[in-house]
Amino acid sequence: MERFLDRVEPFKYLQPAERQRLAASSRETRYAKGETVFRAGDPAEAVCIVKEGRVHLMKFLESGQASTTCVMTTGETFCCLPALDRQPYPVDAIAAEDSVIIRIPTSTFHELLQANPAFLQRSLCLFCDRLRQVEHKSCMVYDSVERRLAQALLALSEKFGATIPLTKHELAELANTTVETAIRVMSQFRKKGVIRSSRGSTTIAKPDQLRHLAGS
Numbered sequence: 042m043e044r045f046l047d048r049v050e051p052f053k054y055l056q057p058a059e060r061q062r063l064a065a066s067s068r069e070t071r072y073a074k075g076e077t078v079f080r081a082g083d084p085a086e087a088v089c090i091v092k093e094g095r096v097h098l099m100k101f102l103e104s105g106q107a108s109t110t111c112v113m114t115t116g117e118t119f120c121c122l123p124a125l126d127r128q129p130y131p132v133d134a135i136a137a138e139d140s141v142i143i144r145i146p147t148s149t150f151h152e153l154l155q156a157n158p159a160f161l162q163r164s165l166c167l168f169c170d171r172l173r174q175v176e177h178k179s180c181m182v183y184d185s186v187e188r189r190l191a192q193a194l195l196a197l198s199e200k201f202g203a204t205i206p207l208t209k210h211e212l213a214e215l216a217n218t219t220v221e222t223a224i225r226v227m228s229q230f231r232k233k234g235v236i237r238s239s240r241g242s243t244t245i246a247k248p249d250q251l252r253h254l255a256g257s
Contacts, residue, residue: 042067042143049090049116051163059153059160067145078134078142085123085130087144091115094140095206098132099214109214110175112137112207114200121168124150137211184256187226189216191255194236194245204244212243230254 042064046052052060069092072078078089078096089096091113098111098119110132113119123130127147136142154161174196184192193215197205207215213223227243230236235251237244245251 042069045092045143046090050118051160051167052090052118054159054163055153055157059157063145063149063153066149067143070142070144072136072140072142074136074138074140076136078136079120079130080133081131082129085120085127085147087146088118088120088124088150089134090118090143090145092141092143095137096140096142097135097137097211097214099135100132107214108217109211111171112197112200112215118167121171123147124164125168127151137207186216186218186222187229187254188256189218190223190226190230191251194243195248195251195255198245198248203248204242206242208241 043057043060046055046060046064052063055063070078072094081100093115095115096113096119097109098113100108100110102108111119113134119134120130122128124147154164190212193212194205197207197215209223209227210220212227213220216223218226227236227238230251231238233247233250235245235247235254237246
């Protein structure tokens with residue numbers, strides 16, 4: 042676990058002894074696909090890191106529709122706001138595939154923030170960047186579905202590369218649209234040669250055209 046933490050933001054900025062202490066107080070938990078890591082409103086008892094797999098942070102609306110706010114992959118830390126203010130988790134975290142999660146006690150995380158200024162600064166920078174992404178996504182609600190899906194695919198390509206291992210259902214939740222609409226728009230992208238689709242994944246074939254569709 043220490044070797045893994047040495048490569049993860051912001052924990053690579055800890056001193057070796059601090060990282061050793063962190064590893065000793067943390068634990069790994071396995072989650073099967075579809076299992077809940079935590080629910081909105083639960084006490085923020087831990088800061089989480091994806092060691093293996095993929096976790097989606099989601100909001101479930103009264104209408105029954107699900108909206109994905111973030112997709113977390115290997116080496117990414119999540120629970121940004123609760124890690125700082127100790128307020129309850131604001132979203133549900135669901136394992137999108139079989140995953141291994143490192144859970145760091147919030148109390149230990151706060152002790153290290155107070156003891157290590159470099160770690161505090163990197164943590165704030167990381168969490169501010171996440172907040173900026175969420176704010177940007179909230180503004181996307183006024184864009185067309187075509188633009189939202191193009192922006193979602195471009196953002197995911199920064200995590201996964203050209204081939205994105207999300208289903209159309211998952212892409213619809215990320216773009217805040219229905220599955221039927223996502224399928225229709227993705228079909229238009231495919232006919233233009235912008236993407237190639239296979240079961241459970243999408244490959245970006247023409248990133249420049251996709252950026253044009255995303256308005257970037």
